Amino acid sequence: DAGITQSPRYKITETGRQVTLMCHQTWSHSYMFWYRQDLGHGLRLIYYSAAADITDKGEVPDGYVVSRSKTENFPLTLESATRSQTSVYFCASSESTSAQGYFGAGTRLSVL
């Protein structure tokens, strides 16, 4: 199916563990983005990528790592999860810089 897929949809982990959230898009869009959404803060950009092997920090990158070895995949890794990283994470892709095209359904992460 065409689209943007995030996995897992739900994840519970413990403080200090490494967690990787996956994002896969089927359109070969150049641009991909990771956001977190929290009550009281709205959507905040974590990292973004303009093409394979090109990534850049967003507003709240601390504690996160990304990679983009293939155009269609953009995984987000929490190297050592903290309770403050409990959030809903959204991946997005777009074919140009003119608009945020498509969002995934989100991953709800709880860090205990």
Added chain:
Amino acid sequence: KQEVTQIPAALSVPEGENLVLNCSFTDSAIYNLQWFRQDPGKGLTSLLLIQSSQREQTSGRLNASLDKSSGRSTLYIAASQPGDSATYLCAAPSGGSYIPTFGRGTSLIVHP
């Protein structure tokens, strides 16, 4: 840094009313402004994209206007329906950037 504010934060109206949702932004040197819809537990869906050279965009019962000089955009929903119940977010990039800053959204409930 771009700041995006949405008023009201929440709105509850009877079916059939015409609605206006407001979005203001601090940096008027924007390439575009975009309105999204988010249903509970879901990702964002793009509704309307207004380029900086445009004054408004229409899609069905939705009309979005943009006034860069005053730093404002409005989303007009005609003849609201219960299916319009969702959170509506606007997003605008900072001047010279294509990376958008999101408002915190307006949560809309349309009751029968």
